[in-house]
Amino acid sequence: MRFMLTIIISLIAFSSSLSSLSYAQQAEITSVRYWTSPTNIRVVVDLTNEVSYQVKESLLPPEILITIENTRSNNQDLLANNAAIRQISISQKDKNVSCVKIELTKKTTFNVFQLKKYQSKPDRLVIDINIPDVKKILPISQKEIELIKKRSKIVVIDAGHGGEDPGAIGPGGLQEKDVVLNIAKKLAGYFNQRHDVKAFLTRDGDYFIPLGERIKLCKHYDGDIFISIHANASPKENVRGSSVYVLSTEGADNKAAQLVAQRENMADLIGGIAKIENDVVASILVDLSQTQAINESLVLAKVTLDSMVSSCHTLSLGIGRAGFAVLKSIDVPSILVETAFISNIEEEKLLATDEFQELMSRAIYEATLKYLGVSSSVVSLVPPKGYKYHVVKKGETLWSIAALYDKSPQEIKGLNADIPPSDVVFVGQELIIP
Numbered sequence: 119m120r121f122m123l124t125i126i127i128s129l130i131a132f133s134s135s136l137s138s139l140s141y142a143q144q145a146e147i148t149s150v151r152y153w154t155s156p157t158n159i160r161v162v163v164d165l166t167n168e169v170s171y172q173v174k175e176s177l178l179p180p181e182i183l184i185t186i187e188n189t190r191s192n193n194q195d196l197l198a199n200n201a202a203i204r205q206i207s208i209s210q211k212d213k214n215v216s217c218v219k220i221e222l223t224k225k226t227t228f229n230v231f232q233l234k235k236y237q238s239k240p241d242r243l244v245i246d247i248n249i250p251d252v253k254k255i256l257p258i259s260q261k262e263i264e265l266i267k268k269r270s271k272i273v274v275i276d277a278g279h280g281g282e283d284p285g286a287i288g289p290g291g292l293q294e295k296d297v298v299l300n301i302a303k304k305l306a307g308y309f310n311q312r313h314d315v316k317a318f319l320t321r322d323g324d325y326f327i328p329l330g331e332r333i334k335l336c337k338h339y340d341g342d343i344f345i346s347i348h349a350n351a352s353p354k355e356n357v358r359g360s361s362v363y364v365l366s367t368e369g370a371d372n373k374a375a376q377l378v379a380q381r382e383n384m385a386d387l388i389g390g391i392a393k394i395e396n397d398v399v400a401s402i403l404v405d406l407s408q409t410q411a412i413n414e415s416l417v418l419a420k421v422t423l424d425s426m427v428s429s430c431h432t433l434s435l436g437i438g439r440a441g442f443a444v445l446k447s448i449d450v451p452s453i454l455v456e457t458a459f460i461s462n463i464e465e466e467k468l469l470a471t472d473e474f475q476e477l478m479s480r481a482i483y484e485a486t487l488k489y490l491g492v493s494s495s496v497v498s499l500v501p502p503k504g505y506k507y508h509v510v511k512k513g514e515t516l517w518s519i520a521a522l523y524d525k526s527p528q529e530i531k532g533l534n535a536d537i538p539p540s541d542v543v544f545v546g547q548e549l550i551i552p
């Protein structure tokens with residue numbers, strides 16, 4: 119029977135802490151929002167206290183219902199209409215119980231957990247909803263990577279923070295997560311105009327990725343270089359300048375580097391993961407291959423900092439070493455770039471401009487090419503054995519090129535990760551033809 123389809127999937131969470139919460143102060147739902155990543159939608163409910171809650175899933179219509187005990191709220195609806203959610207509704211069920219109803223577009227899997235108050239972030243209830251029918255977690259397969267590796271070096275660009283984790287915030291309100299994403303995208307754009315270097319981004323929108331996931335992405339993309347991009351902050355408002363950091367095996371080399379690492383390593387606590395595996399911050403395990411990579415990272419750091427300072431006319435604060443969780447267990451040259459101080463009024467203004475973001479990405483791009491020993495002029499490469507290149511001419515489309523070689527557009531797309539989902543190809547773009 120239909121009503122039998124409604125199932126209770128989870129009982130009271132955090133039951134062990136129930137007794138201590140029974141007489142706790144009534145919590146309040148203060149706000150609700152959501153973030154969209156390529157694979158899931160994260161709904162975040164802000165609360166004034168830790169709560170106990172029940173989760174129910176209804177299949178017809180597809181809904182997630184969360185009742186929160188000892189909580190009050192104002193009724194509100196948030197129309198989402200995205201790939202997973204139609205609407206989020208908050209309502210007061212009775213004087214002591216609030217309800218969060220998430221209307222889904224289709225039945226899907228999800229995960230609910232609480233995040234404790236941390237720094238400026240309040241207690242939060244997080245609902246991670248997997249976008250239905252998105253099976254491919256990664257945008258490109260191992261086989262495609264192998265083909266790209268035959269003709270290109272791979273640079274993995276990591277825009278720090280994102281989603282729930284804004285990173286540092288400037289006095290004018292500029293958020294680190296937005297600036298670094300712009301710079302990362304511009305940087306990837308430079309690389310992807312070439313055919314001898316290919317760039318992949320760990321995130322291309324405003325959503326959170328745990329630090330450990332960023333490392334996994336670098337490994338999946340078989341990156342030859344990993345560059346994590348950030349903006350620095352200091353309680354002293356006059357502090358300014360650029361610096362580049364590499365992983366240290368035995369603690370930070372100075373107090374400033376230690377503080378930067380502490381701040382950057384907090385991302386998982388602010389952005390929110392259900393369970394922090396081990397203590398990523400405390401245990402920075404390094405093997406021999408990484409010691410080698412650290413030496414190489416220092417060379418890359420030096421070239422990059424020199425390029426940034428000369429192109430962007432920022433003050434050089436030098437190269438630092440500390441236990442950065444995002445650089446941990448990456449066994450290729452990897453650096454964390456602190457572009458400028460978002461906490462400094464002047465540098466915040468600079469970071470906000472398109473010109474400065476352009477200069478900064480260009481400086482990092484040129485340094486990387488220099489490090490890789492690649493000329494910044496276009497290099498003509500021999501296509502991998504059994505394949506040929508086609509340079510896109512005016513008036514051509516992916517479909518017309520595919521027809522020309524008697525291939526399907528899908529076959530060509532499989533070899534050319536730089537063709538966007540819209541299938542638009544550009545005049546001058548070099549495509550590998552199977």
Ligand SMILES: [Zn+2]
Nearest residue numbers: 278285348349
């Ligand atoms: Zn940062």
